[in-house]
Amino acid sequence: MAMNGAQALVKLLENHGVTHVFGIPGTKIDSVFIALLDSKIELALCAGVPPHMMLPITLDVGTNKHELLEDPLYLGLRQERVRDAAYDECIDEFVQAAPELFPRCGIQWEDFANIDATPILGRCRDKVCTYNDDIQGTAAIALEGAWLAQGRARNWLFDVNGLITAARRDLADFQKPFAHEHPPLTSFVEAVEALRPTCIIGVSTAPKLFNRQVIEAMHRRAYPRDEL
Known part of the structure; x- marks a missing residue:
């Protein structure tokens, strides 16, 4: 009963x-x-x-x-x-x-x-x-907003092993559709300098990733409406 x-x-x-x-x-x-x-x-x-x-x-x-x-x-x-x-x-x-x-x-x-x-x-x-929630909530909503604004071709992902590129052999199946052709980069600051993004979004819960060097790298590109 x-x-x-x-x-x-x-x-x-x-x-x-x-x-x-x-x-x-x-x-x-x-x-x-x-x-x-x-x-x-x-x-x-x-x-x-x-x-x-x-x-x-x-x-x-x-x-x-x-x-x-x-x-x-x-x-x-x-x-x-x-x-x-x-x-x-x-x-x-x-x-x-x-x-x-x-x-x-x-x-x-x-x-x-x-x-x-x-x-x-x-x-x-x-x-x-x-x-x-972790897959279809926080990260998905943020990524969807970026896609609607710019499209997949202008969105790049960066994980614990570096920039998600087509040459990497450690990607999970769900990461492969987001891989771009680009030389490998393992430093987030270097990725910001190379790709010159207008917006960076943190969804990995990795602490202190958006540090002073990253903020300064975004500022040096001189976009007036950069978003973090």
Whole structure:
């Protein structure tokens, strides 16, 4: 009877991957409780979904931080993170089980690393009503605005390994459509100097990337309406 009640109530499952919390990689599972305080569930409230119809869930597949594995107070699974096929099987089992347990529910993915988040969306987008805030929210909205203003040919991406160029061999499938022909650049300041952008947008959560050198490089180009 209790399960029947749950099936009737739950309309949105917010699933935390614990790979990143607030963009911080390798965060321990305990931090999920902090993340819930600033959860995207509050956005669903704005869309008219009552809080009693939402259920936060955590998929704990381990941690690669050995200091956590040795911590007697650590709350998570005491093993190294499951990867590759075993990880995909875990996700797929959850995607199959969730709508069986909670019919017509939606699944919102939160704090999954990009290398996992995009393939997950690709596999389950035609199976369930699903959404990833980190992929389809912050970065996507900013990029869409830039595309509408200038088009893909004039938009460039820069990640932890440098400028996204066609010659790079470390790009994930979802990065390749954004790669341009250009000599490799690993310094963000050098990229600003070479490409002379009119606008730079930070969506990676990497700290102190827009430092004094970057701001000065933007200023030297003397565009009167540069945007950060």
